[in-house]
Amino acid sequence: MKPAMAGLALLALAGCTSLSQDAGFSKVEQAVKERAGAETKWSRSADDASTIGGRVKELLAKPLGPTEAVQIALLNNPGLQASYAEVGIAETDLVQASRWRGPTFSFARLRRGDETETERGVFFDVLGLLTIPLSTRASASRLEATQSRAAGEALRVALDARKAWFQAVAAQETANYMAQVKESAETSAELARRMAAVGNFPKLTQAREQAFYAEATAQLARARHNAAAARERLARLMGLWGEDLAYQLPDRLPDLPKEVRDSGDLEIQAIAQRLDVQGARREAESLARSMGLTKATRFINLLEVGVLSKSETGQPRQRGWEIEF
Numbered sequence: 096m097k098p099a100m101a102g103l104a105l106l107a108l109a110g111c112t113s114l115s116q117d118a119g120f121s122k123v124e125q126a127v128k129e130r131a132g133a134e135t136k137w138s139r140s141a142d143d144a145s146t147i148g149g150r151v152k153e154l155l156a157k158p159l160g161p162t163e164a165v166q167i168a169l170l171n172n173p174g175l176q177a178s179y180a181e182v183g184i185a186e187t188d189l190v191q192a193s194r195w196r197g198p199t200f201s202f203a204r205l206r207r208g209d210e211t212e213t214e215r216g217v218f219f220d221v222l223g224l225l226t227i228p229l230s231t232r233a234s235a236s237r238l239e240a241t242q243s244r245a246a247g248e249a250l251r252v253a254l255d256a257r258k259a260w261f262q263a264v265a266a267q268e269t270a271n272y273m274a275q276v277k278e279s280a281e282t283s284a285e286l287a288r289r290m291a292a293v294g295n296f297p298k299l300t301q302a303r304e305q306a307f308y309a310e311a312t313a314q315l316a317r318a319r320h321n322a323a324a325a326r327e328r329l330a331r332l333m334g335l336w337g338e339d340l341a342y343q344l345p346d347r348l349p350d351l352p353k354e355v356r357d358s359g360d361l362e363i364q365a366i367a368q369r370l371d372v373q374g375a376r377r378e379a380e381s382l383a384r385s386m387g388l389t390k391a392t393r394f395i396n397l398l399e400v401g402v403l404s405k406s407e408t409g410q411p412r413q414r415g416w417e418i419e420f
Contacts, residue, residue, distance in 0.1 A: 171334035
């Protein structure tokens with residue numbers, strides 16, 4: 096019995112998985128880098144937070160472009176940090192699934208008059224050891240699915256930040272244009288008022304100029320409101336607050352590209368490389384492997400082998416074994 100228990104212990108130690116230094120985040124970081132062309136970080140300590148804060152300050156020191164907006168969002172978005180933490184939890188589950196529960200000990204002491212009876216036992220979870228490969232593969236699939244979901248969430252945030260940047264700059268341009276329209280309408284309305292005062296302008300024309308001026312004023316107010324809302328949405332995606340909300344945007348949108356890339360088989364590639372699709376596949380694999388583990392343990396879900404030692408006053412010690420299932 097002892098050699099068998101030693102063999103079980105060695106088998107358990109051989110199958111153990113240990114936590115990686117980056118908690119499984121490197122695959123997420125690599126996927127985001129390849130697809131978004133920007134880096135993302137998981138803030139796991141005060142030093143990481145300080146490094147990210149310094150990088151954000153550096154990017155905000157000049158007028159913000161779409162690439163810089165995406166980079167800040169990937170570094171500083173608080174929702175992404177929560178997704179990245181799920182990756183670390185999934186890797187922890189994988190490590191736990193790969194490790195044997197280990198032996199359990201029991202001790203009992205009974206007295207009857209002057210007689211004392213002592214019983215000791217060591218029990219080993221044999222079924223848990225035998226099913227480690229199944230549970231490990233299922234947890235590994237869950238980890239890969241979590242990594243794909245985290246990377247997909249990062250790409251979604253990057254896309255939203257890029258769109259929000261264009262919307263904010265466009266709204267700012269619209270507000271500037273409406274300010275010019277309002278100024279011109281104000282000048283025209285004032286001229287019409289003076290011309291009408293000396294009798295050189297019809298009252299109807301003057302009323303039209305005043306109405307145009309009022310409409311331009313209302314449109315300017317709406318444009319400024321839209322510009323402020325667009326800036327706020329962009330700031331929220333980038334995780335900015337406090338003094339960082341005074342970030343600068345360029346005066347105008349960039350020019351359209353001179354050449355348009357041939358679409359070709361982009362749709363096929365996009366579907367094949369979509370991270371949410373990959374994550375769904377990993378979830379399905381994890382579910383299938385979990386079902387395999389359930390089927391393997393549907394009749395016997397507990398199998399323990401124990402070594403017992405019993406001593407009684409005035410009697411020789413008894414030794415034996417016990418199986419529980």
